Amino acid sequence: MLAHLAGCARCRGEADALRRLKGRLRELAQPPGAADADEIPSGDFLTRLRALGEGAGETTSTQPTRPVRPSGRPARPAPQSRPRDNRPAGRAAAAAGGRPRRRYLAVGAATLFIGLGTASYVAGGGQEPATVTPAFDRFAVEHALTSGDVPLTDPLTDPSEQIPVQAPPEP
Amino acid sequence: MSGSSPARDRQRWCGLLAGGLAAALALAAVLNGDAGVRRARSDPEAVRLLRAAAEAAGRVPYEGRRFLTTWSRRRPSTTTVSVSHTPGDGTYYEGRAYRSDAGAFWGGASGFTSETLGLLARNYVIVRSADSAVCGRRTRVVEARRGDGSAAGRFWIDSETNLILHRELLDAMGHKVAATGFTEVDLSRRAYSVRAAGPAASPATLWADRLDRAELSDLRHDGWPVPKDLPGRLTLYDARRPEPGGVVHLSYSDGLAAVSVFVQRGALDEDRFTGWQKTVKRGRTVFRRESLQRWAVSAGGGYVYTVLTDAPQSTADAVARGLPHDRPPFWTRVGRGARRLGSWINPFG
Incomplete structure:
Protein backbone atom coordinates (compact mmCIF):
# COMPACT_ATOMS: atom_id res chain seq x y z
CA MET A 1 0.00 0.00 0.00
CA LEU A 2 2.81 2.35 0.87
CA ALA A 3 4.36 1.66 -2.46
CA HIS A 4 1.10 2.59 -4.14
CA LEU A 5 0.81 5.76 -2.11
CA ALA A 6 4.30 6.68 -3.14
CA GLY A 7 3.31 6.56 -6.76
CA CYS A 8 -0.33 7.76 -6.69
CA ALA A 9 -0.72 11.43 -5.85
CA ARG A 10 -4.48 11.17 -5.66
CA CYS A 11 -4.51 8.36 -3.13
CA ARG A 12 -1.73 10.08 -1.21
CA GLY A 13 -3.84 13.23 -0.95
CA GLU A 14 -6.84 11.21 0.15
CA ALA A 15 -4.74 9.42 2.80
CA ASP A 16 -3.44 12.75 4.06
CA ALA A 17 -6.97 14.09 4.40
CA LEU A 18 -8.04 10.97 6.27
CA ARG A 19 -5.02 11.24 8.48
CA ARG A 20 -5.85 14.84 9.30
CA LEU A 21 -9.44 13.97 10.03
CA LYS A 22 -8.34 11.15 12.29
CA GLY A 23 -6.08 13.54 14.15
CA ARG A 24 -8.90 15.98 14.58
CA LEU A 25 -11.16 13.28 15.92
CA ARG A 26 -8.49 12.07 18.26
CA GLU A 27 -8.20 15.58 19.59
CA LEU A 28 -11.94 15.69 20.08
CA ALA A 29 -11.88 12.45 22.10
CA GLN A 30 -9.41 14.00 24.63
CA PRO A 31 -11.02 15.50 27.82
CA PRO A 32 -11.62 19.14 27.13
CA GLY A 33 -10.33 21.91 29.12
CA ALA A 34 -12.69 24.00 31.16
CA ALA A 35 -12.43 26.88 28.81
CA ASP A 36 -13.48 24.83 25.85
CA ALA A 37 -16.32 22.97 27.48
CA ASP A 38 -18.99 24.95 25.70
CA GLU A 39 -17.47 24.48 22.21
CA ILE A 40 -17.26 20.70 22.38
CA PRO A 41 -20.20 18.82 20.86
CA SER A 42 -21.98 16.28 22.94
CA GLY A 43 -21.06 12.56 22.83
CA ASP A 44 -24.41 11.71 21.31
CA PHE A 45 -23.84 14.18 18.48
CA LEU A 46 -20.42 12.69 17.70
CA THR A 47 -21.80 9.15 17.65
CA ARG A 48 -24.48 10.20 15.14
CA LEU A 49 -21.88 12.04 13.09
CA ARG A 50 -19.71 8.94 12.82
CA ALA A 51 -22.73 6.79 11.98
CA LEU A 52 -23.60 9.22 9.21
CA GLY A 53 -20.17 8.83 7.71
CA GLU A 54 -20.36 5.02 7.74
CA GLY A 55 -23.87 5.07 6.18
CA ALA A 56 -22.73 7.42 3.43
CA GLY A 57 -19.79 5.13 2.72
CA GLU A 58 -22.17 2.21 2.27
CA THR A 59 -24.60 3.99 -0.02
CA THR A 60 -21.87 5.29 -2.36
CA SER A 61 -20.74 1.75 -3.06
CA THR A 62 -22.65 1.17 -6.33
CA GLN A 63 -20.19 -1.17 -8.04
CA PRO A 64 -21.93 -4.19 -9.64
CA THR A 65 -21.07 -7.35 -7.89
CA ARG A 66 -20.80 -10.62 -9.65
CA PRO A 67 -22.21 -13.71 -8.03
CA VAL A 68 -19.52 -15.91 -6.63
CA ARG A 69 -19.20 -19.06 -8.62
CA PRO A 70 -18.07 -22.20 -6.90
CA SER A 71 -14.64 -23.26 -8.00
CA GLY A 72 -11.99 -25.65 -6.93
CA ARG A 73 -9.50 -22.89 -6.35
CA PRO A 74 -9.01 -21.50 -2.89
CA ALA A 75 -10.97 -18.34 -2.28
CA ARG A 76 -8.96 -15.20 -2.48
CA PRO A 77 -9.05 -12.82 0.43
CA ALA A 78 -11.49 -10.01 0.13
CA PRO A 79 -9.85 -6.97 -1.43
CA GLN A 80 -10.26 -4.83 1.60
CA SER A 81 -6.82 -3.36 1.39
CA ARG A 82 -7.12 -2.70 -2.34
CA PRO A 83 -7.64 0.92 -3.42
CA ARG A 84 -11.02 1.85 -4.71
CA ASP A 85 -11.64 1.24 -8.44
CA ASN A 86 -11.86 4.70 -9.91
CA ARG A 87 -12.10 3.58 -13.54
CA PRO A 88 -15.14 4.71 -15.58
CA ALA A 89 -18.16 2.47 -15.06
CA GLY A 90 -18.65 1.73 -18.77
CA ARG A 91 -15.21 0.33 -19.30
CA ALA A 92 -15.35 -1.69 -16.13
CA ALA A 93 -18.71 -3.17 -17.14
CA ALA A 94 -17.40 -4.02 -20.58
CA ALA A 95 -14.43 -5.72 -19.08
CA ALA A 96 -16.65 -7.68 -16.79
CA GLY A 97 -19.54 -8.75 -19.11
CA GLY A 98 -18.67 -7.75 -22.73
CA ARG A 99 -16.10 -10.40 -23.51
CA PRO A 100 -18.25 -13.50 -22.97
CA ARG A 101 -21.13 -11.91 -24.87
CA ARG A 102 -18.88 -11.18 -27.81
CA ARG A 103 -17.48 -14.68 -27.58
CA TYR A 104 -20.97 -16.19 -27.69
CA LEU A 105 -21.75 -14.03 -30.70
CA ALA A 106 -18.61 -15.15 -32.55
CA VAL A 107 -19.18 -18.82 -31.77
CA GLY A 108 -22.83 -18.54 -32.89
CA ALA A 109 -21.92 -16.84 -36.15
CA ALA A 110 -19.20 -19.39 -36.86
CA THR A 111 -21.57 -22.27 -36.17
CA LEU A 112 -24.21 -20.73 -38.44
CA PHE A 113 -21.67 -20.13 -41.21
CA ILE A 114 -20.23 -23.63 -41.05
CA GLY A 115 -23.67 -25.22 -40.77
CA LEU A 116 -25.12 -23.31 -43.70
CA GLY A 117 -21.97 -23.89 -45.75
CA THR A 118 -22.06 -27.61 -45.13
CA ALA A 119 -25.77 -27.79 -45.92
CA SER A 120 -25.23 -25.82 -49.14
CA TYR A 121 -22.32 -28.03 -50.17
CA VAL A 122 -24.38 -31.17 -49.59
CA ALA A 123 -27.42 -29.73 -51.36
CA GLY A 124 -25.26 -28.46 -54.23
CA GLY A 125 -24.02 -31.92 -55.12
CA GLY A 126 -25.67 -33.65 -58.03
CA GLN A 127 -27.55 -36.79 -57.44
CA GLU A 128 -25.83 -40.00 -58.48
CA PRO A 129 -26.35 -39.83 -62.23
CA ALA A 130 -28.23 -42.59 -63.95
CA THR A 131 -26.74 -44.08 -67.07
CA VAL A 132 -28.12 -42.71 -70.32
CA THR A 133 -27.87 -43.73 -73.95
CA PRO A 134 -27.97 -40.86 -76.46
CA ALA A 135 -30.91 -40.94 -78.87
CA PHE A 136 -28.76 -40.82 -82.00
CA ASP A 137 -31.64 -40.89 -84.48
CA ARG A 138 -33.39 -37.93 -82.86
CA PHE A 139 -30.13 -36.06 -82.54
CA ALA A 140 -29.33 -36.56 -86.25
CA VAL A 141 -32.68 -35.10 -87.33
CA GLU A 142 -32.40 -32.19 -84.90
CA HIS A 143 -28.89 -31.41 -86.11
CA ALA A 144 -30.04 -31.43 -89.73
CA LEU A 145 -32.95 -29.12 -89.01
CA THR A 146 -30.91 -26.54 -87.12
CA SER A 147 -28.00 -26.59 -89.56
CA GLY A 148 -30.33 -26.31 -92.54
CA ASP A 149 -29.36 -29.67 -93.95
CA VAL A 150 -31.73 -32.29 -95.24
CA PRO A 151 -32.80 -34.57 -92.39
CA LEU A 152 -31.29 -37.61 -94.04
CA THR A 153 -31.02 -40.83 -92.14
CA ASP A 154 -27.52 -41.47 -90.95
CA PRO A 155 -26.37 -45.08 -91.45
CA LEU A 156 -25.20 -44.95 -87.86
CA THR A 157 -28.74 -44.51 -86.61
CA ASP A 158 -30.35 -46.77 -89.19
CA PRO A 159 -28.16 -49.67 -90.36
CA SER A 160 -30.64 -50.50 -93.13
CA GLU A 161 -29.62 -47.22 -94.73
CA GLN A 162 -25.98 -48.19 -95.03
CA ILE A 163 -24.80 -46.52 -98.19
CA PRO A 164 -22.23 -48.18 -100.38
CA VAL A 165 -19.26 -46.02 -101.22
CA GLN A 166 -19.87 -44.24 -104.47
CA ALA A 167 -18.45 -41.35 -106.33
CA PRO A 168 -19.94 -38.07 -105.18
CA PRO A 169 -21.62 -35.85 -107.76
CA GLU A 170 -19.51 -33.00 -109.05
CA PRO A 171 -20.88 -29.59 -109.92
CA MET B 1 18.08 1.77 -47.04
CA SER B 2 16.02 4.85 -47.74
CA GLY B 3 18.40 5.75 -50.54
CA SER B 4 17.77 2.47 -52.41
CA SER B 5 13.95 2.73 -52.25
CA PRO B 6 13.51 5.31 -55.05
CA ALA B 7 15.88 3.27 -57.21
CA ARG B 8 13.79 0.17 -56.60
CA ASP B 9 10.62 2.10 -57.38
CA ARG B 10 12.19 3.32 -60.59
CA GLN B 11 13.12 -0.25 -61.49
CA ARG B 12 9.59 -1.39 -60.76
CA TRP B 13 8.13 1.36 -62.90
CA CYS B 14 10.52 0.51 -65.72
CA GLY B 15 9.48 -3.14 -65.46
CA LEU B 16 5.81 -2.23 -65.52
CA LEU B 17 6.35 0.08 -68.47
CA ALA B 18 8.23 -2.60 -70.39
CA GLY B 19 5.54 -5.19 -69.62
CA GLY B 20 2.77 -2.81 -70.67
CA LEU B 21 4.60 -1.98 -73.86
CA ALA B 22 5.08 -5.65 -74.66
CA ALA B 23 1.38 -6.34 -73.97
CA ALA B 24 0.35 -3.41 -76.17
CA LEU B 25 2.59 -4.65 -78.97
CA ALA B 26 1.21 -8.18 -78.66
CA LEU B 27 -2.34 -6.83 -78.70
CA ALA B 28 -1.55 -4.68 -81.70
CA ALA B 29 -0.07 -7.70 -83.47
CA VAL B 30 -3.15 -9.78 -82.74
CA LEU B 31 -5.48 -7.00 -83.83
CA ASN B 32 -3.38 -6.38 -86.85
CA GLY B 33 -3.57 -10.06 -87.79
CA ASP B 34 -7.33 -10.01 -87.38
CA ALA B 35 -7.53 -6.75 -89.23
CA GLY B 36 -5.53 -8.42 -91.95
CA VAL B 37 -8.45 -10.75 -92.44
CA ARG B 38 -10.84 -7.84 -92.34
CA ARG B 39 -8.71 -5.68 -94.59
CA ALA B 40 -9.19 -8.26 -97.35
CA ARG B 41 -12.79 -7.08 -97.48
CA SER B 42 -15.64 -9.35 -98.38
CA ASP B 43 -17.24 -8.62 -101.70
CA ALA B 204 -39.53 -33.53 -88.70
CA THR B 205 -39.86 -30.58 -86.38
CA LEU B 206 -37.39 -28.61 -84.36
CA TRP B 207 -37.53 -28.99 -80.61
CA ALA B 208 -40.01 -26.39 -79.53
CA ASP B 209 -38.42 -24.93 -76.42
CA ARG B 210 -35.87 -22.45 -77.71
CA LEU B 211 -33.74 -21.16 -74.85
CA ASP B 212 -33.17 -17.44 -74.60
CA ARG B 213 -30.23 -15.76 -72.92
CA ALA B 214 -31.85 -15.68 -69.46
CA GLU B 215 -32.76 -19.36 -69.61
CA LEU B 216 -29.22 -20.25 -70.67
CA SER B 217 -27.92 -18.22 -67.75
CA ASP B 218 -30.22 -20.14 -65.40
CA LEU B 219 -28.95 -23.41 -66.84
CA ARG B 220 -25.36 -22.34 -66.23
CA HIS B 221 -26.22 -21.41 -62.65
CA ASP B 222 -27.70 -24.87 -62.21
CA GLY B 223 -24.38 -26.35 -63.26
CA TRP B 224 -25.18 -27.21 -66.88
CA PRO B 225 -22.13 -26.81 -69.10
CA VAL B 226 -23.19 -24.34 -71.79
CA PRO B 227 -20.02 -22.83 -73.31
CA LYS B 228 -20.49 -19.73 -75.43
CA ASP B 229 -17.60 -20.68 -77.69
CA LEU B 230 -15.80 -23.83 -78.69
CA PRO B 231 -12.34 -24.35 -80.18
CA GLY B 232 -12.10 -23.41 -83.85
CA ARG B 233 -14.05 -20.12 -83.63
CA LEU B 234 -17.29 -22.03 -83.15
CA THR B 235 -19.92 -19.80 -81.58
CA LEU B 236 -23.18 -20.80 -79.92
CA TYR B 237 -26.04 -19.51 -82.06
CA ASP B 238 -29.00 -21.62 -81.01
CA ALA B 239 -30.05 -23.68 -77.97
CA ARG B 240 -33.23 -25.68 -77.51
CA ARG B 241 -34.68 -28.70 -75.77
CA PRO B 242 -37.67 -30.94 -76.22
CA GLU B 243 -38.83 -30.61 -72.63
CA PRO B 244 -37.39 -29.00 -69.51
CA GLY B 245 -34.85 -31.05 -67.62
CA GLY B 246 -34.07 -33.42 -70.46
CA VAL B 247 -31.49 -33.10 -73.17
CA VAL B 248 -30.29 -29.68 -74.32
CA HIS B 249 -29.21 -29.14 -77.92
CA LEU B 250 -26.50 -26.53 -78.37
CA SER B 251 -25.79 -25.44 -81.95
CA TYR B 252 -22.40 -23.98 -82.79
CA SER B 253 -21.02 -22.67 -86.05
CA ASP B 254 -18.19 -20.63 -87.51
CA GLY B 255 -20.43 -19.73 -90.44
CA LEU B 256 -19.55 -22.79 -92.50
CA ALA B 257 -19.31 -25.87 -90.31
CA ALA B 258 -22.20 -26.74 -88.03
CA VAL B 259 -21.48 -28.56 -84.77
CA SER B 260 -24.27 -29.85 -82.55
CA VAL B 261 -23.62 -30.66 -78.91
CA PHE B 262 -26.33 -32.58 -77.09
CA VAL B 263 -25.97 -32.37 -73.33
CA GLN B 264 -27.90 -34.59 -70.96
CA ARG B 265 -27.59 -35.38 -67.28
CA GLY B 266 -26.27 -38.79 -66.40
CA ALA B 267 -23.40 -41.19 -66.83
CA LEU B 268 -22.44 -43.04 -69.97
CA ASP B 269 -23.38 -46.66 -70.43
CA GLU B 270 -20.12 -47.67 -72.10
CA ASP B 271 -21.35 -51.21 -72.84
CA ARG B 272 -23.64 -49.73 -75.49
CA PHE B 273 -20.75 -48.46 -77.57
CA THR B 274 -19.64 -51.62 -79.26
CA GLY B 275 -18.32 -50.83 -82.71
CA TRP B 276 -17.19 -47.36 -81.67
CA GLN B 277 -13.57 -46.37 -81.47
CA LYS B 278 -12.56 -45.59 -77.93
CA THR B 279 -9.76 -43.10 -77.38
CA VAL B 280 -8.30 -41.99 -74.06
CA LYS B 281 -6.29 -38.82 -74.06
CA ARG B 282 -5.19 -36.88 -71.00
CA GLY B 283 -7.48 -38.99 -68.87
CA ARG B 284 -10.53 -38.25 -70.97
CA THR B 285 -12.39 -40.97 -72.80
CA VAL B 286 -14.06 -40.21 -76.11
CA PHE B 287 -16.07 -42.66 -78.18
CA ARG B 288 -15.91 -41.72 -81.84
CA ARG B 289 -17.48 -43.00 -84.97
CA GLU B 290 -17.34 -41.84 -88.56
CA SER B 291 -20.31 -42.72 -90.68
CA LEU B 292 -22.05 -40.28 -92.96
CA GLN B 293 -21.62 -37.73 -90.20
CA ARG B 294 -19.04 -37.50 -87.45
CA TRP B 295 -19.98 -38.47 -83.93
CA ALA B 296 -18.08 -38.18 -80.68
CA VAL B 297 -19.46 -39.03 -77.26
CA SER B 298 -17.90 -38.30 -73.90
CA ALA B 299 -19.04 -37.97 -70.32
CA GLY B 300 -17.92 -36.33 -67.10
CA GLY B 301 -19.04 -34.23 -64.19
CA GLY B 302 -22.49 -35.86 -64.26
CA TYR B 303 -23.20 -35.00 -67.91
CA VAL B 304 -23.07 -36.88 -71.21
CA TYR B 305 -22.05 -35.01 -74.37
CA THR B 306 -22.92 -36.14 -77.87
CA VAL B 307 -21.18 -34.17 -80.60
CA LEU B 308 -22.40 -34.37 -84.19
CA THR B 309 -20.96 -32.52 -87.14
CA ASP B 310 -20.28 -32.59 -90.86
CA ALA B 311 -16.85 -31.12 -90.16
CA PRO B 312 -13.82 -33.41 -89.90
CA GLN B 313 -13.74 -36.04 -87.17
CA SER B 314 -10.89 -34.19 -85.47
CA THR B 315 -13.28 -31.29 -84.86
CA ALA B 316 -15.83 -33.57 -83.21
CA ASP B 317 -13.11 -35.18 -81.07
CA ALA B 318 -11.64 -31.85 -80.00
CA VAL B 319 -15.05 -30.52 -79.04
CA ALA B 320 -15.99 -33.66 -77.07
CA ARG B 321 -12.66 -33.62 -75.29
CA GLY B 322 -12.78 -29.91 -74.55
CA LEU B 323 -16.16 -29.89 -72.84
CA PRO B 324 -16.16 -29.71 -69.02
CA HIS B 325 -15.53 -33.11 -67.46
CA ASP B 326 -14.60 -32.24 -63.91
CA ARG B 327 -16.70 -31.91 -60.84
CA PRO B 328 -17.84 -28.34 -60.26
CA PRO B 329 -15.49 -26.13 -58.22
CA PHE B 330 -16.10 -25.93 -54.48
CA TRP B 331 -17.69 -22.47 -54.43
CA THR B 332 -19.82 -23.23 -57.49
CA ARG B 333 -21.22 -26.23 -55.70
CA VAL B 334 -21.80 -24.27 -52.49
CA GLY B 335 -23.52 -21.46 -54.42
CA ARG B 336 -25.74 -23.92 -56.24
CA GLY B 337 -26.64 -25.60 -52.94
CA ALA B 338 -27.47 -22.24 -51.35
CA ARG B 339 -29.79 -21.44 -54.25
CA ARG B 340 -31.45 -24.82 -53.91
CA LEU B 341 -31.90 -24.36 -50.17
CA GLY B 342 -33.35 -20.91 -50.80
CA SER B 343 -35.80 -22.25 -53.34
CA TRP B 344 -36.88 -24.99 -50.94
CA ILE B 345 -37.44 -22.49 -48.13
CA ASN B 346 -39.02 -19.76 -50.23
CA PRO B 347 -42.81 -20.39 -50.28
CA PHE B 348 -43.25 -18.11 -53.32
CA GLY B 349 -40.40 -19.64 -55.25
Missing part, protein backbone atom coordinates in the same frame (compact mmCIF):
# COMPACT_ATOMS: atom_id res chain seq x y z
CA PRO B 44 -20.62 -6.97 -100.93
CA GLU B 45 -22.09 -8.56 -104.02
CA ALA B 46 -21.03 -12.03 -102.77
CA VAL B 47 -22.57 -11.34 -99.35
CA ARG B 48 -25.75 -10.14 -101.01
CA LEU B 49 -25.89 -13.33 -103.08
CA LEU B 50 -25.65 -15.51 -99.97
CA ARG B 51 -28.40 -13.51 -98.28
CA ALA B 52 -30.58 -13.85 -101.35
CA ALA B 53 -29.87 -17.60 -101.39
CA ALA B 54 -31.01 -17.93 -97.78
CA GLU B 55 -34.26 -16.13 -98.62
CA ALA B 56 -34.78 -18.21 -101.77
CA ALA B 57 -34.68 -21.47 -99.80
CA GLY B 58 -38.13 -20.77 -98.38
CA ARG B 59 -39.55 -18.97 -101.43
CA VAL B 60 -38.64 -21.16 -104.39
CA PRO B 61 -40.60 -24.32 -105.22
CA TYR B 62 -38.51 -27.22 -106.41
CA GLU B 63 -38.45 -30.92 -106.92
CA GLY B 64 -35.41 -33.08 -107.30
CA ARG B 65 -32.92 -35.34 -105.66
CA ARG B 66 -30.55 -34.17 -102.95
CA PHE B 67 -27.36 -35.77 -101.80
CA LEU B 68 -24.97 -35.52 -98.90
CA THR B 69 -21.39 -36.71 -99.26
CA THR B 70 -18.76 -36.74 -96.55
CA TRP B 71 -15.14 -37.77 -96.83
CA SER B 72 -13.34 -39.80 -94.27
CA ARG B 73 -9.65 -40.38 -94.95
CA ARG B 74 -10.34 -39.36 -98.54
CA ARG B 75 -13.02 -42.06 -98.87
CA PRO B 76 -16.45 -40.63 -99.67
CA SER B 77 -19.80 -41.79 -98.31
CA THR B 78 -22.92 -40.56 -100.07
CA THR B 79 -26.61 -40.75 -99.38
CA THR B 80 -29.39 -39.35 -101.55
CA VAL B 81 -33.08 -38.61 -101.11
CA SER B 82 -35.88 -37.37 -103.36
CA VAL B 83 -37.16 -34.03 -102.21
CA SER B 84 -39.91 -31.60 -103.10
CA HIS B 85 -40.65 -28.19 -101.65
CA THR B 86 -43.79 -26.06 -101.79
CA PRO B 87 -43.41 -22.54 -100.40
CA GLY B 88 -45.61 -21.89 -97.39
CA ASP B 89 -46.30 -25.57 -96.96
CA GLY B 90 -43.14 -27.54 -96.40
CA THR B 91 -40.61 -30.01 -97.74
CA TYR B 92 -41.28 -33.66 -98.32
CA TYR B 93 -38.45 -36.20 -98.22
CA GLU B 94 -39.28 -39.35 -100.18
CA GLY B 95 -41.93 -40.65 -97.83
CA ARG B 96 -39.63 -40.57 -94.85
CA ALA B 97 -39.96 -37.13 -93.37
CA TYR B 98 -41.90 -33.94 -93.82
CA ARG B 99 -40.68 -30.57 -92.66
CA SER B 100 -43.17 -27.76 -92.41
CA ASP B 101 -42.14 -24.27 -93.47
CA ALA B 102 -43.94 -22.92 -90.40
CA GLY B 103 -41.53 -22.53 -87.55
CA ALA B 104 -38.51 -23.39 -89.70
CA PHE B 105 -35.41 -21.28 -89.59
CA TRP B 106 -35.08 -18.29 -91.85
CA GLY B 107 -32.84 -19.71 -94.53
CA GLY B 108 -34.50 -23.12 -94.51
CA ALA B 109 -32.49 -25.78 -96.29
CA SER B 110 -29.85 -23.32 -97.48
CA GLY B 111 -27.82 -24.14 -94.41
CA PHE B 112 -27.89 -20.51 -93.30
CA THR B 113 -29.60 -18.69 -90.52
CA SER B 114 -29.29 -14.97 -89.94
CA GLU B 115 -26.83 -15.78 -87.14
CA THR B 116 -24.62 -18.12 -89.16
CA LEU B 117 -24.50 -15.66 -92.05
CA GLY B 118 -23.18 -13.09 -89.60
CA LEU B 119 -20.59 -15.56 -88.31
CA LEU B 120 -19.53 -16.39 -91.87
CA ALA B 121 -18.98 -12.73 -92.65
CA ARG B 122 -17.05 -12.30 -89.40
CA ASN B 123 -14.75 -15.31 -89.71
CA TYR B 124 -14.18 -15.51 -93.45
CA VAL B 125 -13.67 -13.32 -96.47
CA ILE B 126 -16.56 -13.81 -98.87
CA VAL B 127 -15.77 -13.29 -102.53
CA ARG B 128 -17.17 -14.13 -105.95
CA SER B 129 -15.56 -16.84 -108.02
CA ALA B 130 -15.89 -17.84 -111.64
CA ASP B 131 -19.42 -18.79 -112.68
CA SER B 132 -20.16 -22.45 -113.23
CA ALA B 133 -23.08 -24.82 -113.88
CA VAL B 134 -24.91 -27.39 -111.75
CA CYS B 135 -27.57 -29.79 -113.08
CA GLY B 136 -27.41 -27.95 -116.39
CA ARG B 137 -28.22 -24.60 -114.80
CA ARG B 138 -26.03 -21.52 -114.71
CA THR B 139 -24.74 -20.74 -111.26
CA ARG B 140 -22.83 -17.95 -109.62
CA VAL B 141 -20.13 -19.20 -107.30
CA VAL B 142 -19.34 -17.64 -103.95
CA GLU B 143 -16.25 -18.60 -102.00
CA ALA B 144 -15.49 -18.21 -98.29
CA ARG B 145 -11.76 -17.79 -97.70
CA ARG B 146 -9.63 -18.05 -94.62
CA GLY B 147 -7.21 -15.35 -93.53
CA ASP B 148 -4.40 -17.02 -95.50
CA GLY B 149 -6.48 -16.88 -98.68
CA SER B 150 -7.27 -20.60 -98.88
CA ALA B 151 -10.83 -21.60 -99.68
CA ALA B 152 -12.88 -22.97 -96.76
CA GLY B 153 -16.25 -23.26 -98.48
CA ARG B 154 -17.91 -22.80 -101.86
CA PHE B 155 -21.53 -22.17 -102.83
CA TRP B 156 -23.11 -22.64 -106.23
CA ILE B 157 -26.14 -20.35 -106.45
CA ASP B 158 -28.70 -20.64 -109.25
CA SER B 159 -28.51 -17.50 -111.39
CA GLU B 160 -32.24 -17.39 -111.99
CA THR B 161 -33.78 -18.28 -108.63
CA ASN B 162 -30.86 -17.79 -106.18
CA LEU B 163 -31.40 -21.29 -104.80
CA ILE B 164 -28.22 -22.96 -103.57
CA LEU B 165 -27.70 -25.97 -105.82
CA HIS B 166 -24.39 -27.15 -104.43
CA ARG B 167 -22.11 -26.37 -101.50
CA GLU B 168 -18.79 -27.72 -100.33
CA LEU B 169 -16.77 -27.58 -97.15
CA LEU B 170 -12.97 -27.77 -97.53
CA ASP B 171 -10.22 -28.42 -95.00
CA ALA B 172 -7.05 -26.37 -94.68
CA MET B 173 -5.28 -28.61 -97.22
CA GLY B 174 -7.99 -27.92 -99.75
CA HIS B 175 -9.52 -31.39 -99.51
CA LYS B 176 -13.27 -31.73 -99.52
CA VAL B 177 -14.77 -32.55 -96.15
CA ALA B 178 -18.48 -32.47 -96.97
CA ALA B 179 -20.65 -31.59 -99.96
CA THR B 180 -24.40 -31.29 -100.29
CA GLY B 181 -26.79 -30.24 -103.04
CA PHE B 182 -28.87 -31.51 -105.91
CA THR B 183 -28.01 -34.29 -108.32
CA GLU B 184 -31.10 -33.36 -110.29
CA VAL B 185 -33.52 -30.49 -109.83
CA ASP B 186 -36.69 -29.17 -111.45
CA LEU B 187 -37.46 -25.53 -110.69
CA SER B 188 -40.29 -25.22 -113.21
CA ARG B 189 -43.13 -26.64 -111.13
CA ARG B 190 -45.30 -24.18 -109.29
CA ALA B 191 -48.36 -25.35 -107.34
CA TYR B 192 -46.83 -28.56 -106.17
CA SER B 193 -48.76 -30.25 -103.37
CA VAL B 194 -46.41 -31.72 -100.85
CA ARG B 195 -49.12 -33.63 -99.02
CA ALA B 196 -50.37 -35.24 -102.22
CA ALA B 197 -46.90 -36.42 -103.09
CA GLY B 198 -47.03 -39.64 -101.17
CA PRO B 199 -47.96 -41.43 -98.01
CA ALA B 200 -47.93 -39.48 -94.80
CA ALA B 201 -44.38 -39.01 -93.64
CA SER B 202 -43.31 -38.46 -90.09
CA PRO B 203 -43.02 -34.75 -89.40
